[in-house]
Amino acid sequence: MGKVIVVTSGKGGVGKTTSSAALGAALAQGGDKVVVVDFDVGLRNLDLIMGAERRVVYDLVNVIQGEAKLAQALIRDKRVETLYLLPASQTRDKDNLTAEGVEKVISALKSVFDWVICDSPAGIERGATLAMRHADIAIVVTNPEVSSVRDSDRIIGLLDSKTLKAENGERMEKHLLLTRYDPARAERGDMLKVDDVLEILSIPLLGIIPESMEVLRASNLGTPVTLADERSVPAVAYFQAARRLKGEDLPITIPGERRGFFGKMFGRKAA
Amino acid sequence: MNLRRFFTRTQSAPAARDRLQLLLAHERASAGGSDLLAKLRDEILLAIAKHVQIDSDKVSVKMERGAQVSTLAVDIEIPFEAAAKKAA
Numbered sequence A: 001m002g003k004v005i006v007v008t009s010g011k012g013g014v015g016k017t018t019s020s021a022a023l024g025a026a027l028a029q030g031g032d033k034v035v036v037v038d039f040d041v042g043l044r045n046l047d048l049i050m051g052a053e054r055r056v057v058y059d060l061v062n063v064i065q066g067e068a069k070l071a072q073a074l075i076r077d078k079r080v081e082t083l084y085l086l087p088a089s090q091t092r093d094k095d096n097l098t099a100e101g102v103e104k105v106i107s108a109l110k111s112v113f114d115w116v117i118c119d120s121p122a123g124i125e126r127g128a129t130l131a132m133r134h135a136d137i138a139i140v141v142t143n144p145e146v147s148s149v150r151d152s153d154r155i156i157g158l159l160d161s162k163t164l165k166a167e168n169g170e171r172m173e174k175h176l177l178l179t180r181y182d183p184a185r186a187e188r189g190d191m192l193k194v195d196d197v198l199e200i201l202s203i204p205l206l207g208i209i210p211e212s213m214e215v216l217r218a219s220n221l222g223t224p225v226t227l228a229d230e231r232s233v234p235a236v237a238y239f240q241a242a243r244r245l246k247g248e249d250l251p252i253t254i255p256g257e258r259r260g261f262f263g264k265m266f267g268r269k270a271a
Numbered sequence B: 001m002n003l004r005r006f007f008t009r010t011q012s013a014p015a016a017r018d019r020l021q022l023l024l025a026h027e028r029a030s031a032g033g034s035d036l037l038a039k040l041r042d043e044i045l046l047a048i049a050k051h052v053q054i055d056s057d058k059v060s061v062k063m064e065r066g067a068q069v070s071t072l073a074v075d076i077e078i079p080f081e082a083a084a085k086k087a088a
Ligand SMILES: Nc1ncnc2c1ncn2[C@@H]1O[C@H](COP(=O)(O)OP(=O)(O)OP(=O)(O)O)[C@@H](O)[C@H]1O
Pocket: A009, A011, A012, A013, A014, A015, A016, A017, A018, A019, A040, A120, A121, A122, A179, A180, A181, A209, A210, A211, A212, A213, A215, A216, A219, A234
């Protein structure tokens, strides 16, 4: 049975879709069977970021409404053969996402794929709560910036109360993915410190993705950043995050800082 | 960063512009209710269903929206028995 991951944040524009595509591709590049599901009904973008926008035939709402079979709506990536996309609807309303419908789709996907990655819309409304509802693991995407951290805290609260895991009294596995980290601003002391964000949110760190031109470039080309240039700094950071998701215990380095400083801190927070 | 790689790379912005122009042309058309490809898809499936009982698990539909041409591929497994029965 596969694992269901929700990539969520509360705040918009922090890097959820970028991260869903990059982590999904990274896991699939390692041979795992992965499906990335776009929950942003009405404002889909994952298809564009993954370069599949011209090949959408059916979408999540079609499947939930019984207008198409799940297998017909899945789009297989042209570059990585174990990577699939389930697009969101661009024209239909969010209200077409029913809790029962989503549950059926997720459990069908779980039985076939190793990883089901749900790209959540921003906000705390229906789309976001449905995206997190069936998750085993949550990746909270946060920028080192006050409003993003505050919204992440709010989302963590929802993860601990509004999900099936929470309702069944189980513990939701939560990870922090710090994105758009800018070493130059950190150096000047104008950005929240990694340490501070970790202390405030107190969930373990999955990785730090630096602010990078490579991300923009990859999205221009419609290629997840881990496929665009495997050796770029953000790609390496995403590959490492993917390995941590699979349970590897890799030390985290803060972009632009020397190794070592961070080891002790991560050791403490990973507990 | 590897300098040679940096300088020999092609720009990505033109690709972004082209992809967007193509996508938006198709999306605007479909917002106006004239998504020809989707209409053809649905009508072809309906037409076939009139003659044979199709098992929707055995239907694969592929589309590729292009600038000059789009393609629509409907791939249906029609069991001999089903075809014979409906025709009778
Ligand atoms: N590490 C990064 N470096 C530079 N730009 C980035 C990085 N991560 C994301 N971005 C840019 O930030 C913008 C928002 O990213 P993205 O769409 O992934 O966020 P999102 O959280 O999915 O947004 P929404 O809430 O609207 O769904 C995009 O323009 C993306 O290219």
